């Protein structure tokens with residue numbers, strides 16, 4: 001597999017990356033901490049631009065084989081086994097998990113996890 005992103009994949013990436021700007025990228029402001037029963041604090045706002053700029057050159061090279069109807073997890077050309085680190089852990093408009101990983105060595109977008 002080696003294809004361009006679909007419109008939907010692009011939309012999910014932008015939706016997720018925009019949470020860097022607001023500090024909601026690890027659930028801050030939305031998720032409730034079960035111990036304190038308070039909304040989790042926002043994280044330090046980050047500039048999403050370096051990641052948004054990569055979207056046009058992304059190629060989808062693999063997809064998750066699990067077969068779950070709600071799973072739409074794909075990996076990009078920058079993916080290397082054991083090098084993924086999550087930079088966004090958010091949700092889609094239809095309440096699926098939306099997790100974005102980069103390659104920790106290169107800082108390039110590596111994986112979009114939707115499930």
Ligand SMILES: [Zn+2]
Pocket residue numbers: 064065066067068071072073115
């Ligand atoms: Zn899957």
